[in-house]
Amino acid sequence: MSRQETAAESPPHVLIFPLPLQSHVNSMLNLADLLCLSGLHVTILLSDYTHNCLLLHANLQSRFSRHSGFRVATISDGLPADHPRVGERIVDIVLSLKEVGGPQSAA
Template sequence: PLPLQGPVNCMLKLAEHLCLHKEIHITFINTEYIHQRLMNYTDVVVRFAKYPNFKFVTVPDGLPEDNPRIGDQIRLIIEGVEKVSSPLFKEMVMTANCAPTCLIVDGIFTFALPIAKEAKIPLLYFDTISPCSLWTYLALPKLIEDGEIPFKG
């Protein structure tokens, strides 16, 4: 997922639901920085300990240790993940002991598409947006059609 609290929590909830199906094995790939925060400040270890078909894997995010990784640096976070984590993600997909049968990726990480195509694995983009953002996204076509946007100034 996008290495921010909201998207990570949404993806963890999805992973938890998928874990209920014992025949599905889930590998949750997260950045080292966010994973460490999960370990320090949440009950994620206890929460997922009951699912033997679940495992965490971490990758670097390409940012220096002292980078605060806060919202106004979202562009740097995305660029870092795409530059550093993308090749690692590809290597994991292509060389996994148990070949993946499906990839579920945060919608912002378009680098996953060519990897999924090359590996001939279905790819699902899961957008972890808030209800307000979803409403805006769904309402935009109607707002444009009605001439409400772009705003006239």
């Protein structure tokens, strides 16, 4: 099977990587829902911390269970578990994500 035939059979796939703040994540989850309703496959990439918060305080699995093309992937934000991740400490998240999520060189 050629690459073009495979691409024609599967719907486009969108990767969403929101800034790990509640308002950004909520907006991107709404966008993911709309994209899934349009027939696209969607993967949302969340920090481990954000994902755990959603598991505790939102019914993420139930909300997206009707969308077979929806996936959640996680990445470490590189911060210790006791980091507050609020207020003026938001810059820490961005800098840490830049460090842990940047290009990796082969040793």
